[in-house]
Amino acid sequence: MSTIPPTQAQQNAWKKSPDSELYINPLPVRIWHWLNAVGFVALILTGIQIRYANMFNVLSFETAIKTHNWVAFTVIANYFVWLGFYLFSDRITVYHPELNPRKFFDKAFKQFMYYSYGIFKGEPSPHKVLAYDKFNPMQSITYQIVMLLVVPVQFITGIMMWDIKRFEGPIAMLGGIHTVDTVHVLIFIFFVSFTLVHAYMGALGHTPSAHFKEMFTGYEEAEEKSDQ
Amino acid sequence: MNTKLQVLVIDDDAVVGRSFDRVLSDKGYQVSTALSGEEAMETIRETDFDVVFTDIKMPGMDGLEVAERIKARCPWTPVVVITGYGTPDNEAQASVLGVSGFVHKPLTPEIIESVTLKAVKEAEVILEAAEPCETQEVIAKTVSKAGVHSKAGLIAKNVGLFFAAPFVALAYVIALPFVGFYMFAKLGREAYVKKHLSK
Numbered sequence A: 001m002s003t004i005p006p007t008q009a010q011q012n013a014w015k016k017s018p019d020s021e022l023y024i025n026p027l028p029v030r031i032w033h034w035l036n037a038v039g040f041v042a043l044i045l046t047g048i049q050i051r052y053a054n055m056f057n058v059l060s061f062e063t064a065i066k067t068h069n070w071v072a073f074t075v076i077a078n079y080f081v082w083l084g085f086y087l088f089s090d091r092i093t094v095y096h097p098e099l100n101p102r103k104f105f106d107k108a109f110k111q112f113m114y115y116s117y118g119i120f121k122g123e124p125s126p127h128k129v130l131a132y133d134k135f136n137p138m139q140s141i142t143y144q145i146v147m148l149l150v151v152p153v154q155f156i157t158g159i160m161m162w163d164i165k166r167f168e169g170p171i172a173m174l175g176g177i178h179t180v181d182t183v184h185v186l187i188f189i190f191f192v193s194f195t196l197v198h199a200y201m202g203a204l205g206h207t208p209s210a211h212f213k214e215m216f217t218g219y220e221e222a223e224e225k226s227d228q
Numbered sequence B: 001m002n003t004k005l006q007v008l009v010i011d012d013d014a015v016v017g018r019s020f021d022r023v024l025s026d027k028g029y030q031v032s033t034a035l036s037g038e039e040a041m042e043t044i045r046e047t048d049f050d051v052v053f054t055d056i057k058m059p060g061m062d063g064l065e066v067a068e069r070i071k072a073r074c075p076w077t078p079v080v081v082i083t084g085y086g087t088p089d090n091e092a093q094a095s096v097l098g099v100s101g102f103v104h105k106p107l108t109p110e111i112i113e114s115v116t117l118k119a120v121k122e123a124e125v126i127l128e129a130a131e132p133c134e135t136q137e138v139i140a141k142t143v144s145k146a147g148v149h150s151k152a153g154l155i156a157k158n159v160g161l162f163f164a165a166p167f168v169a170l171a172y173v174i175a176l177p178f179v180g181f182y183m184f185a186k187l188g189r190e191a192y193v194k195k196h197l198s199k
């Protein structure tokens, strides 16, 4: 391709222009995300105390349950901040599926090869972040499944166990309290590993802190800027 | 809901597409990118674009061919050709194809914004002055955007896709080990063939 290298003046214009940063995480998403993250950590810790009451004794059983319930209702309410934002924003496209399987697998494979190989050689990520297409295929399917399937199921099973009497009918329909509890605990285990992997992957931007900053400021950390 | 002006940028250098997205995404445009003419042709099938930018020199299908095909498919879509330094021959050829303009690299945010605005404005003028039959075509185009027939339909489609997403994703996850195995096998075969042939 015939490209004249940009002059120094043009490069500077690029870097200084406020337009040269891409707004990827709108305010409601950022507020939801960090409140949610704190909430999840609290739920995991109180959850461990409830489940393994005989192994740990940081909180009394009653306090652990009370805290778990209160935090849970906050996290559920907060979920609707996220859901409402996406349902009423044209950024809903960020959560749309890739309906062409060939394209999906092709991109997913490239992304996988990048995480397992290219990244260690300092290659750039094959996915280019765009405002309406910000997730790579692996992020995309993970967040879709987590936010629209796993999180709601965790909420529903949790609410059922919060008031077993009131939800007697639905619990019986799902195969009894034992099934509901098992599902809740399995998803709990999933979330412990998800949170760890997710936080690790969050550090895989072009600098370790890049994605974290993005979730605070909303703006993509442009790669050109890191060398300034 | 999704009433933004759709911009397609075709360039084998991914940086160019990203630059357009950075400049235009906050200003009421939705930018899609394609790294080749072939990819662009697939994208065009799914979305009607309000403006298309294409690099002139690309491996495979070049910018002129892209412009020609887009013009053949939707003559009202403004196509702006991105060129390197003075390539008058190509420009003459492109003018014959009826492209809306040229923009020369390197591109600054100001250039990107003004060229886009100009292309959109010119297209509007043409559409406003158009004969009724063409206007009908335009209405048909607007209505058929995203394949739905009203704003409510568009919202329903957006929300439908949103809630369908985790199930599509689950299907992909289930298929992943099989497809992944196939892809690794293909990669291995290619490496083997390459080594074999180089001997």
Ligand code: HEM
Binding pocket: A025, A029, A033, A036, A037, A040, A041, A139, A143, A146, A147, A151, A195, A198, A199, A202, A211, A212, A214, A215
């Ligand atoms: C414990 C600490 C956590 C850290 C440090 C963290 C970090 C991050 C970072 C850096 C991003 C931006 C990069 C990206 O888009 O992938 C992100 C996005 C995201 N995180 Fe987390 N996260 C945490 C917990 C959680 C939890 C518990 C959940 C869900 C249950 C979660 C769900 C998400 C989702 C859905 C996104 C994408 C948001 C959107 O744009 O819609 N995170 N996280």
